[in-house]
Amino acid sequence: MNWQGKLLEVACVLVVAALARNFSLTDIGLTAPLRPGWRTPALVVSAVTLALPIALLLLGARDTLTPEGWVFEATMPGIAEELVYRGALLELCDRAMGGRGGSPAPRSAGGCS
Numbered sequence: 001m002n003w004q005g006k007l008l009e010v011a012c013v014l015v016v017a018a019l020a021r022n023f024s025l026t027d028i029g030l031t032a033p034l035r036p037g038w039r040t041p042a043l044v045v046s047a048v049t050l051a052l053p054i055a056l057l058l059l060g061a062r063d064t065l066t067p068e069g070w071v072f073e074a075t076m077p078g079i080a081e082e083l084v085y086r087g088a089l090l091e092l093c094d095r096a097m098g099g100r101g102g103s104p105a106p107r108s109a110g111g112c113s
Helices: 003-019 039-058 067-096
Strands: none
Touching: 003 067
16 A cells, blocks of 8 residues: 555645646536535445455455555545546646646546546
């Protein structure tokens, strides 16, 4: 587990969004409002996502995760990757390719919205 690396990755994106001109948290999809009815799909996806490792654990997998390992694997890789790849990098690529900036892609691509 690399808590430090993932936390630094998240912090770096947030610092860039805070310091750069014409680049905000809204641009990377962080502050979009949640739609009504978001809880049911989120719970279904979470249950399915957790079912496979739990099934493997019950079937006798050799490596077991500690509670800290479960928390890390369930949160940090996804949060860091969403912010970097579907948030900041996608927005910057959109602007570099002549887009108007403020692309709706991070908000609709399943990012941190």
